[in-house]
Amino acid sequence: MNIGIVCYPTFGGSGVLATELGKALAEKGHFIHFITYDQPVRLGGFHANIFYHEVSVPTYPLFDYPPYETALASTMVDVITNEKIDLLHVHYAIPHASAAYMARQILLKEGINVPVITTLHGTDITLVGRDKTYRPVVTFSMNESAAITAVSKNLRDETYKNFKMEKEIEVIYNFVDTRRFNKKPVTPFKQVIAPNNEKILSHASNFRKIKRVEDVVHVFAKVNKVIPSKLLLVGDGPERSAIEDLCRKTCAHNDIRFLGRQEEMEEILAISDLFLLPSEYESFGLVALEAMSAGVPVISTNVGGLPEINIEGVTGFLSKVGDVEDMSNNIIKILSDEKAFAKMKKNALAQAMKFDINNIVPQYEALYRKVLEESVAEVRM
Numbered sequence: 471m472n473i474g475i476v477c478y479p480t481f482g483g484s485g486v487l488a489t490e491l492g493k494a495l496a497e498k499g500h501f502i503h504f505i506t507y508d509q510p511v512r513l514g515g516f517h518a519n520i521f522y523h524e525v526s527v528p529t530y531p532l533f534d535y536p537p538y539e540t541a542l543a544s545t546m547v548d549v550i551t552n553e554k555i556d557l558l559h560v561h562y563a564i565p566h567a568s569a570a571y572m573a574r575q576i577l578l579k580e581g582i583n584v585p586v587i588t589t590l591h592g593t594d595i596t597l598v599g600r601d602k603t604y605r606p607v608v609t610f611s612m613n614e615s616a617a618i619t620a621v622s623k624n625l626r627d628e629t630y631k632n633f634k635m636e637k638e639i640e641v642i643y644n645f646v647d648t649r650r651f652n653k654k655p656v657t658p659f660k661q662v663i664a665p666n667n668e669k670i671l672s673h674a675s676n677f678r679k680i681k682r683v684e685d686v687v688h689v690f691a692k693v694n695k696v697i698p699s700k701l702l703l704v705g706d707g708p709e710r711s712a713i714e715d716l717c718r719k720t721c722a723h724n725d726i727r728f729l730g731r732q733e734e735m736e737e738i739l740a741i742s743d744l745f746l747l748p749s750e751y752e753s754f755g756l757v758a759l760e761a762m763s764a765g766v767p768v769i770s771t772n773v774g775g776l777p778e779i780n781i782e783g784v785t786g787f788l789s790k791v792g793d794v795e796d797m798s799n800n801i802i803k804i805l806s807d808e809k810a811f812a813k814m815k816k817n818a819l820a821q822a823m824k825f826d827i828n829n830i831v832p833q834y835e836a837l838y839r840k841v842l843e844e845s846v847a848e849v850r851m
């Protein structure tokens with residue numbers, strides 16, 4: 471198949487998932503065309519079946535805000551026409567679903583019928599999409615899609631709850647390539663981070679308020695008083711300076727390292743003992759799944775789609791949002807019991823295997839075939 475994939479090219483979960491999906495589909499012989507304003511961060515190196523089409527947005531003095539959606543729709547039309555795209559898979563509803571609808575209407579005038587699949591990832595529904603400024607367009611463009619998928623049952627339910635949906639939403643979970651993360655720790659790296667064999671806790675996010683990174687710091691400060699530990703903070707974002715300031719005020723600031731944005735998390739997770747994700751909301755929590763695929767138990771909140779992957783007392787622990795005391799107690803408890811900790815590490819990996827790329831990608835392929843068959847039948851009618 472010739473498949474067009476539209477996504478944000480950033481470090482966020484939707485961009486990572488879309489890029490990894492495209493790479494996996496290309497390995498299976500499909501031709502993948504990424505349409506976005508920059509090369510996706512996970513799209514490193516040369517891939518025989520993968521093509522990147524940049525969306526260029528000219529700037530004019532008239533425009534306070536360059537019309538990206540219009541440029542995106544025009545680029546979609548150009549790529550679909552010239553590359554003979556079979557279907558378009560857009561990730562994150564805003565503005566990709568509405569731009570895809572516009573492109574499709576233009577192409578229908580030319581006798582070209584290309585179905586659109588929209589995958590919902592989280593804040594496009596739970597935060598941005600619910601804003602009254604965007605809601606009518608988001609609702610309309612989703613319902614005009616040939617198929618809609620969500621990355622968790624929780625996100626599907628939230629979409630039904632907050633939008634007037636006319637179409638069924640299929641749940642296809644996020645996935646992870648467990649082969650990538652199943653690595654042995656790099657001894658020299660671990661010795662630099664934890665020279666006295668301290669326990670290593672890690673966290674990765676976009677450092678936005680919804681991620682509650684301050685809770686990570688508070689939890690670590692409590693744990694470090696009982697168990698000698700190190701904290702690795704991966705990522706960057708608007709809250710980073712505030713978090714850096716908070717770290718300086720804690721007695722454990724010398725044991726905290728900021729690693730910035732990292733395209734590859736494998737080596738960091740390989741030396742981690744536990745992964746912390748105290749978010750206010752996660753539609754799925756892809757980074758938690760990546761941690762589990764490295765055999766790292768997860769300490770997270772019990773919100774959104776997290777309970778669908780992180781099983782209480784089995785692969786990690788779940789706490790209420792903001793319950794720093796409970797999170798720190800859970801960490802101290804599991805790190806103090808080597809036998810239970812070893813079992814939890816095995817359980818985390820076993821759980822991650824259920825979401826392995828080889829189990830999830832065929833679900834997308836089956837959906838593609840179904841949508842194309844329905845599209846052909848529609849044309850014949």
